[in-house]
Amino acid sequence: MPVTETSLPTGTPPGPGPLENASRTLAAAAAAPADVRLTPRAKLILLLLCAAQFIVALDFSILNVALPVLGRDLGMGQADLQWAVTAFALPSGGFLLLSGRIADLFGRRKLFLIGLALFAAASVLAALAWSPTAFLAGRALQGLGAAIIVPTGMSLLTTTFAEGPQRERALGISGTLLSMGFTIGMVLGGVMTDVLGWRSTMGLLSAAGVAVLAAAPVLLTESRPQGPDGPQRARIDVPGAVTVTGGLLSLIYALSTAAAQGFGRPDVLVTLIAGVALLAAFVRVESRADQPLVSLPMLRRRTVAWGNLAGLTTFAMMSTVVFLMTLYLQEVLRLSAFRTGLLFGVQGVVSAFAGLVAPKVIGRLGARRTLLTGLLLQAGFTAALLGLGTGSGMWLALIGVTFASLGHLWAIISYGVTATSGVPDAEQGLATGLVTSSQQVGITLGIPLLSAAASAHIAALRAGGSGFADATLGGIKLGLGLDAALVAVVTLLVTAGLRTVRTTRRG
Structure with a gap:
């Protein structure tokens, strides 16, 4: 049975059309006619959700220019610096799809708040890190928080803004800020590292996470999949979750380790093969699942x-x-x-x-x-x-x-x-x-x-x-x-x- 999404604004969504129709729709959104203008509350919700996505994008890049300084401060060798990026990338990419499905079970707003709280706390741990182990633990927990924030935030966005000009304008703003966040992270990382030290970059992420977390309960309402007879509870596709999460974790680990150590290491080859095999198994599993993580x-x-x-x-x-x-x-x-x-x-x-x-x-x-x-x-x-x-x-x-x-x-x-x-x-x-x-x-x-x-x-x-x-x-x-x-x-x-x-x- 198809699942529809609950939506706060009301309106008549346009029917499916070719790409040219979608183009005209986005152009109309840019002009902001009266019937698609956002209410003050909708603007605040969009600002909140985009801010959460922006913070995550910052975290992908804010440490890039600080890595040499960070390494000297914590006693991390050149070969180990890649783990400052990899420790975040592994959970943020590996648990993305699973987090989205869990949000369907327990509520997107609830999981969004959990993700923000975890991200902010992990940023504090990374900022106060007294050893490479403590720092990498903080980065890994940041990545897990990001894996929760991103899919739940996007789901809240698409269920808040009606299909058509409103949703497309919101998606356009979100995508732009996500990309800009990566670039701005480079700028802030460079300036803050030189002026205040690399730990200030993690402190900034924590403060931003707390600010979004404080505003979210006031603006957001709970959102779950909606069936014809009311809210519908989804089921976790356990085989799909295991194969895609394991596949992405293995693949990201293999590529990240190879970047620093080369492809000749046994663990790189084993995890690379395992990652490809698990992702192939995921495709097969999803073709047979009643409620797949990814609709083939x-x-x-x-x-x-x-x-x-x-x-x-x-x-x-x-x-x-x-x-x-x-x-x-x-x-x-x-x-x-x-x-x-x-x-x-x-x-x-x-x-x-x-x-x-x-x-x-x-x-x-x-x-x-x-x-x-x-x-x-x-x-x-x-x-x-x-x-x-x-x-x-x-x-x-x-x-x-x-x-x-x-x-x-x-x-x-x-x-x-x-x-x-x-x-x-x-x-x-x-x-x-x-x-x-x-x-x-x-x-x-x-x-x-x-x-x-x-x-x-x-x-x-x-x-x-x-x-x-x-x-x-x-x-x-x-x-x-x-x-x-x-x-x-x-x-x-x-x-x-x-x-x-x-x-x-x-x-």
């Missing part, structure tokens, strides 16, 4: 499948560009954390502008063309970064990252429209859940995947006699080249897939 029939919709592939790719590859460019600016050009953060601040300003104009661009070009244009811009300006050198390159880095980010923001907002286009209202919760998963899995997997390749190449170049700067630049360029190539290939695939959708519907 939903993924057979071309707009959903190709839209989410584009979303996963743009998030994974852009987060990797920012990570690699941080390494370039600090390790090759020897810029301070403060100056590195300021350079990424320019990217943040352009990202904000791109998010503001994206609805108008979609209204003029359509969601499909805007998505493809954004992906092409991201791929092209990432490829331009291959011209970086060891003695200069700051301006090329600034221009390349900035305009790649502009394309990235356009891709984010248009893929959200694409991936929910033509989906019946009763299945919008599933569609938006997939959008959320694409974002988080992309951010989680991108950096370990390509930094593993970059690190291995750096080690090979150093073994061959190259100097530190030349070897580091060589590894960074390999990562950037793979990044640009992957985005370009996915752009071609999405172009072909969505062209088929358009042709079929017209025929």
Whole structure:
């Protein structure tokens, strides 16, 4: 029996339509006509939910520029610094889908509050850490809190805002802030580390989490799946939860460890094979489950499948560009954390502008063309970064990252429209859940995947006699080249897939 989502605002949702209709809908949302304007309470709820997503995005990147300082303070070796990122990425990516299903059982608002409380407390532990073990424990608990906050927050968003212009505007704002949070985290991390020390970054996250936690009970109401006879309790797909959580944990561990230690370690090979096997088993389990964690029939919709592939790719590859460019600016050009953060601040300003104009661009070009244009811009300006050198390159880095980010923001907002286009209202919760998963899995997997390749190449170049700067630049360029190539290939695939959708519907 299909499950519908409860929604606070009332209204008549538009019926399913092609991508062009979705584009016109988003353009109408940007114009904010009277019948879709948000009430003051709805604006506060949107601000609250976006703030929670923004804090999580900050946590993905705020420590990146602080890692060298953090390592010296806690006595962590260079090879161990990757665990500052991995300890957060493992639970945040591995438990994402399971947390969303548990929220269906016990209430999204309730679990959202639990996630916020856990995140804030874990941030305090990380800020006060007296040893590497205490710090990594705090990071892991932060990741678990994030895995709860993200799906429950997105579910609360989609059940609060009616399908159509309201929901699409809310999703656009949320996606933009999620991406901007990663960039702004780089800026804040650099400035705060230089001025106040790396512990202040964790303190900021804790304070922000407490502020959102204080406001959430006042603004949010409980939300559960709704059946024809009232609230409907979902069942946890235990085999699906075990296989997908185990698969993601294994895969993230393998890629993260390989980034620091290489692919030759036995534990890397074992967990890599186990991760692939468990995810394959997950697909089989979901095809037979009555209430699956991921709806495979939903993924057979071309707009959903190709839209989410584009979303996963743009998030994974852009987060990797920012990570690699941080390494370039600090390790090759020897810029301070403060100056590195300021350079990424320019990217943040352009990202904000791109998010503001994206609805108008979609209204003029359509969601499909805007998505493809954004992906092409991201791929092209990432490829331009291959011209970086060891003695200069700051301006090329600034221009390349900035305009790649502009394309990235356009891709984010248009893929959200694409991936929910033509989906019946009763299945919008599933569609938006997939959008959320694409974002988080992309951010989680991108950096370990390509930094593993970059690190291995750096080690090979150093073994061959190259100097530190030349070897580091060589590894960074390999990562950037793979990044640009992957985005370009996915752009071609999405172009072909969505062209088929358009042709079929017209025929």
